[in-house]
Amino acid sequence: MSTNTEPVQSDATVASRPRPTWWVKLIAFAACLLTLWHVGASFLWIAPYSALREIPTQNVLASYMLPMFGQSWSVFAPEPINGDYHFNVRALIEKDGEETETGWVSATDVELSMIRYNLFPPRAGIQSSEVASNQMNAYNDLSGEQQAVAALDFDEDDWEDWMVRSFDKLEGDDNPDTTEYMAAEHLATAYATQVAYAIWGADAVVKVQYRVSRQNVVPFAQRNNPNAQRPDPTFSTTGWRLPIEEKGQSREDFADVFRAQFERTQQ
16 A cells, blocks of 8 residues: 655645736746847848848848847858958047157957957957948949049048038949948948047047958968968058047047057057
8 A cells, every 4th residue: 555645735835825926927028028039030130131021121120130149151151251351540640739640550450359368258359340341341332433432531521421422423324322331431430530539539639541451361272281371451442531429429438448458459
């Protein structure tokens, strides 16, 4: 004869268990919705383009995924990442009544030093590479005439409107739309402005210039050749620009992070 030794819960014990309050249920429900949205948005962002992307719209997806959650399949075949982008900045500074051109500073090298040998790399370590990639991709889509315009100095008030008008004056059907390039130009100049302010001081900087380069890795066919060398870098040629700052930016916060890391790389 067997004896059941498991404790038996009475109805009173079950009834005495506390039930989740309404705000706990609300938080759990919101967390589930957020998780579903994040998984769905990530899927739509990574997957090949389809009409499904227009359900939340491409702009909504981009504003959510970038810059914190941006990702792609570009590390895999058939077209893996095969080159490095660099973002360099210099400035025209005024000191003691004299204007002087600084040397070039690689913002990319400064940022990469934040994540090299770091088990918990900050997101700030890849910003310049993303800015450089977007700018060069947009630059390469321009015609030769448009690239010549981008190489000019635009260092007067309302220079972006002046630049757009310069593009519009070009004749010919072989000149593509420059909307995408102007967006990349604006972002690159704004980023160069923050780098210049962080290094040389906002009060001293008169205008800035950035230089984007890309250098491919050793071709796959030459991977076993000990004498193989990387191809020469390519550049997007741009001129001097007046500084740009976005609303809500904190030059002090940017400078605290970037300048401290810049000084470490100079030691």
